[in-house]
Amino acid sequence: MxxxxxxxxxxxxxxxxxxxxxxxxxxxxxxxxxxxxxxxxxxxxxxxxxxxxxxxxxxxxxxxxxxxxxxxxxxxxxxxxxxxxxxxxxxxxxxxxxxxxxxxxxxxxxxxxxxxxxxxxxxxxxxxxxxxxxxRVVKDEEEISCLRIGAEITDQALAELLESILVGRTERHLALELERRLVDHGADSPAFATSVATGPHAGRRGHRPTDRRVEEGDFLSVCLGAAYRGYRCEIGRTFVIGTSPADWQIELYDLVFAAQRAGRQALAPGVAYRDVDRAARQVLDSAGHAEGLAPSMGHGVGLENIEDPQLAPAAMGKLDACVPVTVEPGVHLPGRGGVRIDDTLVVRPEADGGPELLTITTKELLAL
Amino acid sequence: MxxxxxxxxxxxxxxxxxxxxxxxxxxxxxxxxxxxxxxxxxxxxxxxxxxxxxxxxxxxxxxxxxxxxxxxxxxxxxxxxxxxxxxxxxxxxxxxxxxxxxxxxxxxxxxxxxxxxxxxxxxxxxxxxxxxxxxRVVKDEEEISCLRIGAEITDQALAELLESILVGRTERHLALELERRLVDHGADSPAFATSVATGPHAGRRGHRPTDRRVEEGDFLSVCLGAAYRGYRCEIGRTFVIGTSPADWQIELYDLVFAAQRAGRQALAPGVAYRDVDRAARQVLDSAGHAEGLAPSMGHGVGLENIEDPQLAPAAMGKLDACVPVTVEPGVHLPGRGGVRIDDTLVVRPEADGGPELLTITTKELLAL
Structure with missing residues (x-):
């Protein structure tokens, strides 16, 4: 080294x-x-x-x-x-x-x-x-390998949580449980304070867990990441609690999923930061959710959990290969809840297969 | 308010x-x-x-x-x-x-x-x-009441851990378990990263938990605290694992206990910060442990987990009533481990009964 x-x-x-x-x-x-x-x-x-x-x-x-x-x-x-x-x-x-x-x-x-x-x-x-x-923006393969291991740990911690019973447990408990599992699987520590948001809180960016308990019919959104050898990845997923999601939930989920996919697909060397933001943002905009959107649709990750580049409307600059970023659009409907979907990916040229997805937990809408 | x-x-x-x-x-x-x-x-x-x-x-x-x-x-x-x-x-x-x-x-x-x-x-x-x-140095009774509740939560979390089986568990796990219990009992969050140190790590100030497992015969030292309504208290205790402590363990524990008691007894309005430090430090000094001692024997707590005053040799100023401080001497013997004992107390005049101890977990040497 x-x-x-x-x-x-x-x-x-x-x-x-x-x-x-x-x-x-x-x-x-x-x-x-x-x-x-x-x-x-x-x-x-x-x-x-x-x-x-x-x-x-x-x-x-x-x-x-x-x-x-x-x-x-x-x-x-x-x-x-x-x-x-x-x-x-x-x-x-x-x-x-x-x-x-x-x-x-x-x-x-x-x-x-x-x-x-x-x-x-x-x-x-x-x-x-x-x-x-x-x-620090462009990472070497050793740095990316730390992020990749961190993402594997994060996926494992999340997978285990999904196998357990969730109804009746509080946001705080679920967050602590996820953090324990991250460390169990070899994380140095959580990469940042784990967010678990249920019901009306779901979909809020950076929501800090409360004593609200998971209920049938809730949206449940989580955002977590492992720090591994100093490198900090991030994943966010939203689930529905109960046997069958309501129509508005399916609709909202499909919309955010489409926005997140558009953001992911925009990732390529030479693409302007703001164009990645726009790709995701306009999907939500055109469905009438322009108000209340986050100031950015993603950001770099590495030794800090939020670092350059910012994928935001006013950001200057273009992506390079080997830049790990999050793509994390979300919509929150006050009083009802919402959806956030968040991946960590590494920008790669198309010749190398395009963006490398590090956080591979499914993005299907799971009913738990 | x-x-x-x-x-x-x-x-x-x-x-x-x-x-x-x-x-x-x-x-x-x-x-x-x-x-x-x-x-x-x-x-x-x-x-x-x-x-x-x-x-x-x-x-x-x-x-x-x-x-x-x-x-x-x-x-x-x-x-x-x-x-x-x-x-x-x-x-x-x-x-x-x-x-x-x-x-x-x-x-x-x-x-x-x-x-x-x-x-x-x-x-x-x-x-x-x-x-x-x-x-911020002198607290009002509302602030002290937040610290008191935080200390109760911390004592509870620690008491529960002591009832469980410790041998074979890692420092990391014990630290996470303590943090979960803090939140269970109503803490906003841990006041700072919980420290659990076993065997040769025991007694190290600010030790960050590793994957080392608790073994028979170990010293086990913990340092934790609850944040409650923003206020952050602190407690540190050292235990022995197994049925009977070795002679050197009893001797070292008694020494650090004597130093901590001397520090606590020095707390009174009008006493110089450095004199509290000296009271505790000279007990350790005169037993031949001058080298490797922490730069301070305690510090203020409040909205931050370390704040003014510093109870240190070069600190200027005198204690007032209603100043909450830690008293936390420790000795670490490289390769063998050590002892730290740490309380949060509020300075009170003698007419009011002297220093108020917030962290009431026993300071007897427990063999667990």
């Missing part, structure tokens, strides 16, 4: 040099992990002209799922618990004769920024912007 | 006026909740000269455990998903003729700060510092 991290830092260094700064300070935890292999609390990466450093307080990499620090990276441990590794890094950059330092202004607080400036008043601070986030 | 939030904002306003800024922008989520009663994602509080506002994107206060917005607070909902409520607040402050705005430099990123400045170039931005955090 060492070559991987070194290559990532080399790409970032190229960008920095092009931006006029030979040294960079990376503080955002997911970015630190991407460049260093691990991200202990408050650790930072100092990208130097000749040598790169991981500055941290504790001992990094004590659990396999936290990743191991890249062996080619020099590790600098701060002696006490008090110091800020970012400030120590700025200090070091000055000592090595750096003239400018690119920092992540979207992550660093004003307070820490001032502390950096005070130890390194002669250092010109520039903005690294989302340079590391941009590098 | 409305008077409570209004009174908190009035106290903050006094501080701001004393600091020369009549308006303040609060962005840190726990601080927003403290002042507004709820803190939807990205919501901010604008403390104005005449009127206070909660600026947010969604609909606040849909779940009881998220709190309800103070009715006297005007709510300003941003129309789209894109805007930053902090920037909208700065815009509004300018429109109302404010000349300066105090912001939380320890929370606001450089990027957001620049965005504020660009919409409000004529506004003088000052630093609010930890003013809200300081107000």
């Amino acid at each position: 060492s070559e991987v991290y070194g290559a990532r830092r080399a790409r970032l260094r190229e960008r920095c040099n092009a931006g006029g700064s030979a040294t960079a300070l990376v503080t955002r935890p997911a970015n630190v992990r991407y460049l260093a292999g691990t991200a202990p609390r408050d650790a930072v990466v100092l990208l130097g002209e000749d040598e790169d450093l991981l500055l941290c307080r504790g001992t990094p990499g004590t659990r396999p799922e936290d990743g191991r620090p890249d062996e080619r990276l020099r590790i600098h441990r701060l002696p006490g618990p008090a110091g800020d590794p970012a400030v120590a890094a700025a200090d070091l950059a000055v000592a090595r004769g750096a003239e400018s330092l690119a920092v992540e202004e979207h992550h660093l607080t004003v307070g820490r920024y001032r502390a950096l400036r005070s130890v390194a008043s002669r250092l010109r601070l520039t903005d690294l912007g989302g340079a590391v986030e941009q590098l | 409305s008077e409570v939030y209004g009174a908190r904002r009035a106290r903050l306003r006094e501080r701001c006026n004393a600091g020369g800024s009549a308006t303040a922008l609060v962005t840190r989520p726990a601080n927003v909740r403290y002042l507004a009663g709820t803190a939807p994602r990205d919501a901010v509080v604008l403390l104005g000269e005449d009127e206070d506002l909660l600026l947010c994107r969604g609909t606040p206060g849909t779940r009881p455990e998220d709190g309800r917005p103070d009715e006297r607070l005007r709510i300003h909902r941003l129309p789209g998903p894109a805007g930053d409520p902090a920037v909208a607040a700065a815009d509004l402050a300018v429109a109302r003729g404010a000349e300066s705005l105090a912001v939380e430099e320890h929370h606001l990123t450089v990027g957001r700060y620049r965005a504020l400045r660009s919409v409000a170039s004529r506004l003088r931005l000052t630093d609010l510092g930890g003013a809200v955090e300081q107000l």
Whole structure:
């Protein structure tokens, strides 16, 4: 793996040099992990002209799922618990004769920024912007393989839940049960707080489980994902409780399913992010559901459960191969409930068979 | 409750006026909740000269455990998903003729700060510092009552686990089981990631559960807490697995127990934070465990699971009545394991009976 991290830092260094700064300070935890292999609390990466450093307080990499620090990276441990590794890094950059330092202004607080400036008043601070986030968009096969394993775990956890009796159980319990099963099957942890929504809650994006119990005739929507070696996939499905769905339920399900399929089918290298959004969104729009739709129809996944790209109307940019994204349209009818269907897929060229579906749980409307 | 939030904002306003800024922008989520009663994602509080506002994107206060917005607070909902409520607040402050705005430099990123400045170039931005955090240190009886209920829930969850068979189960499973029981008994959620540490892991602060199974003869240490109406308590206990503890286990347990008792007994209004730390620390120091001790012997709890004050050697300040803190010394012997004992207590004057212990699970060394 060492070559991987070194290559990532080399790409970032190229960008920095092009931006006029030979040294960079990376503080955002997911970015630190991407460049260093691990991200202990408050650790930072100092990208130097000749040598790169991981500055941290504790001992990094004590659990396999936290990743191991890249062996080619020099590790600098701060002696006490008090110091800020970012400030120590700025200090070091000055000592090595750096003239400018690119920092992540979207992550660093004003307070820490001032502390950096005070130890390194002669250092010109520039903005690294989302340079590391941009590098993270296209994944290598090792990263995709982590997402694939995470998706398998997630599918297993969901399959087991569907075999159990659901009526009478609360949203909270079902969510905890799913999370236990994720860990049982080898997840580091849930990728995000599991959402279970029943009856009038069903179909709400990001619904946080309540004490409402599953009832006959309910829609039941779930959204969950496993974190595996730091990589976070996502799946969402909606079911009906009872023997036979009502007509409005079938109709709504078919509509959201059509929107989700349209979004999936739009995924290809070179397609604009906004066109994937539009493909899904217009199906729901034209059925009269324009109001209340989510601001995006999907997003990238990786070391964070929501990352670039956003598949949204105002998003700029085009898909590349090897970009994993969710496609997750949904409709929620206030007071009645609704439907969300959500997959994680990897963009692939048509020659390779088109988008690779990672979350393979059926999208038929199951009556449970 | 409305008077409570209004009174908190009035106290903050006094501080701001004393600091020369009549308006303040609060962005840190726990601080927003403290002042507004709820803190939807990205919501901010604008403390104005005449009127206070909660600026947010969604609909606040849909779940009881998220709190309800103070009715006297005007709510300003941003129309789209894109805007930053902090920037909208700065815009509004300018429109109302404010000349300066105090912001939380320890929370606001450089990027957001620049965005504020660009919409409000004529506004003088000052630093609010930890003013809200300081107000939060002393709790009212309603806040303490939430912590007390949280502690009862936590004690119940732990008591049930102790009745079950432990040998052969993994740290991860025990942690998930504890978290399920917390929610069963009415917690909003776990207050923080539950720690379960067995054998050589036992006694490690913040240990994250692994797949190691409980074995006969192990030390088993757990650290957990319930969040109840936003308030987060904490308990830590260490047990021995099997019929009779080894001599070194009894000796180590007695030592940590003595240190924890010394820390608890030091809690009183007017006592310096560092003196509480020292009371516990010197018991461990003088037994030869100075190396490897945690940087603090305890800390405040409330809307965050670690907040001011820090009970640490370099901490400045003195305890007040009605400050809830943890006392949590521990010793970890590499390769062998160790002991941690952790309570949440509220500082009370001696006339009121001294420190109030919220987490009442026994601290006898149980052999399970």
